[in-house]
Amino acid sequence: MTPDQLSSTIVGVLEALVADGAMTLPDGIPASVTVERPRQEGHGDYATNVALQLAKRVQVSGQGTNPRALAELLSTRLADTPGVARVEVAGPGFLNITVEAGAQGEVAADVVAAGASYGHLDALAGQRIxxxxxxxxxxxxxxxxxxxxxVLGDAIGRVLAAAGAEVTREFYINDRGNQMDLFGASLEASALGRPIPEDGYQGGYIADLAAAIVSADPGIVDLPEGERLRAFREAGYALQLKEQQDQLDGFNTHFDVWFSERALHAEGFEGSVADTLKGLTDNGHLFEADGALWMRTTDFGDDKDRVLIRSNGELTYFASDTAYYLNKRARGFDHCIYLLGADHHGYVGRLRAMAACVGDDPAQTLDVMIGQLVKIMRDGEELRLSKRAGTMVTLNELMDEIGVDALRYSLARYPADSPLTLDVAEITKASSDNPVYYVQYAHARTCRMMENAAALGMSLPGERFEPALLAHELEGRLLRALAEYPRVVVSAAELREPHRIARYLEDTAAVFNKWYDTKECRMLPQGDEPVAAVNEARLVLVAATRTVFANGLDLLGVTAPERM
Structure with a gap:
């Protein structure tokens, strides 16, 4: 029995009590009630505070009641429902509920039947994000x-999709502006053997790109000066963008849309910056001052108004930001999530104010997340420089140094807003002290157990499965952990916190390993013992655990190895 199933059972009890006239609920019966795992051992399998929540609204025999009395009334009816073994009233009105082993054991069969779809729900169905x-x-x-x-953007997208939302992962290509011209000038200078401009791009990758461009088009160096710079800029742009796309594919991060900033300024593009400014002139939040066009974002909490067109006629980045946001909304997205770096705190207020200025409620349509910095340490020294990039550690070098799985998991298991320091030796060692190894090894252990069972001729029992045989205390703990997984997914999606998946996997792996090490819970028959129904029941439990580990790791973009 899962927490959601028990919640539905309690709602059914409330409905029955009202229908029988045992109590009245003038405000109506809630669609669901809170059911949680108790914090202390021995307090049942699940607990609910429903009596404390409803007591002020409930009348019994035409009079008000108190939480303890309501809890007693509920416990009597609840204890008689199928799948519930015992109900105890605790404190001022908490209900501690113990479910029957058979009802709890059915969770394992449900997980196995659902397979890769277990934990995929419809909580956010209908939302386009x-x-x-x-x-x-x-x-x-x-x-x-x-x-x-x-890592986090991809994982957030995965948990949102698992919770039922229609998700589009988007990369906004900043391919317009002075930085692109400096990039082109740096490539051109490198190809011609000239010094890189002082404010240009440094690093060995510039020389590599320039050489690749000339190799593909030797005549580029003979073009007229202005044309030559543009040619180097565009050729370098294409090569560098392709490299970024290949890097991310190799990092198991995939985008649905690569959106070019240039498109927002292209003539004839529906929803261009020019169209956006025309459309905003009548809403009362644009004004002219000092020869520039401004958006009055201070009307909605920004610390200052924002320039859209400078006095020299140049468009600002904020004009592009505004057009881009409206473009997303025009494409039918109900909610737009922005993941920005630690140096972008000032963008939170201005983006929210901008959304309000164009007529949206930013609390409903906009979510701006700010991530904190990451340090990678090796042998007590912070990794800072790259042989190829000169002033940075590249993603490719990190993947080579640490590995995709170790890097992704280590970054995913912490909230985005917490500064993070990772040690290469710690996150790559094959030890139970390393969380990614610990979880992946637990999955590999379930795979090995399934292989060993197959070698003895065991297979999943199907209709022969006897869930009530999973009666050991540790089996109950493991089953409750597996039943909790869908709720963890929904929580991670709604809060945009995929680290909840990682911490859940680690906790569940600890429960599984303790069960595995307990002699009373051996899955395989010993010696010449025949395969018994309890062995088959435990095989179902192992298969369910393997499913949850694989599904959870997939939401983090981390592989679930069968051998380690």
Whole structure:
């Protein structure tokens, strides 16, 4: 019996009590009630505070009641429902509920039957969500500063989709502006053997790109000066963007949309910056001052108004930001999530104010997340420099040094807003002290147990499964942990906190390992013992545990190895 199933059972008891005239609920019966795992051992399998929540609204025999009395009334009826073994009233009105072993054991069969879809729900069904993350300039390789968002953005997208939302992962390509011209000038200078401009791009990757461009098109160096710079810029842009895409694919981070900033300024593009400014002139939040066009974002809590068009006629980045947000909304997204770096705190207020200025409620349509910095340590020294990029540690180098799984898991298991220091030796060692190894090894152990069972001729029992045989205390704990997984997924999605998945997997692995080490819970028959029904029941439990480990790791973009 899962927490949600028990919640439905309690709602059914409330409905029966009202229908029988034992009590009245003038405000109506709630659609669901809170059911949680008790904090202390011995307090049942589940607990609910429903009596404390409803007591002020309930009348019994035409009079008010107190939480303890309501809990007593509920406990009598609840104890008689199928699947419930015992109900105890605790404190001022808490209900501690123990479910029958058979009802609890059915969870294992349900998990196995659902397979890869277990934990995929419809809690956010109908929501169309756009999540934008990384959004780097196409002027250099992705580096450590992008890596955390590559993990968290992708994982947030995965848990949102698992919770039922329609999710689009989007990369906003910053391919317009002065930085692109500096990129082109740096490539051109490198190809011609000239010094890189003082404010240009440094690092060995510039020389590599320039050489690749000339190799593909030797005549590029003979083009007229202005045309030559543009040619280097565009060729370098194409190569660098492709490298970024390949890097992210290799990091198991995939995007549905790569959106070019240039498109917002292209003539004829529906929803362009020019169209956006025309459409906003009548809403009362734009004004002219000092020869510039402004948005009055201070009307909605921003610390200052924002310029859209400078006095020299140049469009600002904020004009592009506004058009881009409206473009997302025009594409039908109900909610837009922005994942920004630690140096973007000032963007939170201005983006929310902008959304309000264009007529939206930012609390409903906008979510801006700010991530904190990550440090990677090796031998007591912080990794800072790259042989190829000169001033940064690239994503490719991190993948080579640490590995995709170890890097992704280590970054995913912490909240985005917490500064993070990771030690290469700690997150790559094959030890139970290393969380990613600990969880992956637990999955591999379930796979080995399934293989050993198959070698003895055992298979999942199907209709022969006897869930009541999973009666050991540790089996109950493991089953309750497996039953909790869907709720963890929904919580991670609604709070945009995929680290909840990682911490859940670690806790569940600890319960599983303790069960595995307990002699009374051996899955395989010993010696010449025949395969018994309890062995088959435990095989179902192992298969269910394997499913949950695999599904949870997948939500983090981490592999679930069968052998380690």
């Amino acid at each position: 756009n999540i934008e993350f990384i959004s780097a300039n196409p002027t250099g390789p992705l580096h450590l500063g992008h890596t955390r968002w590559a």
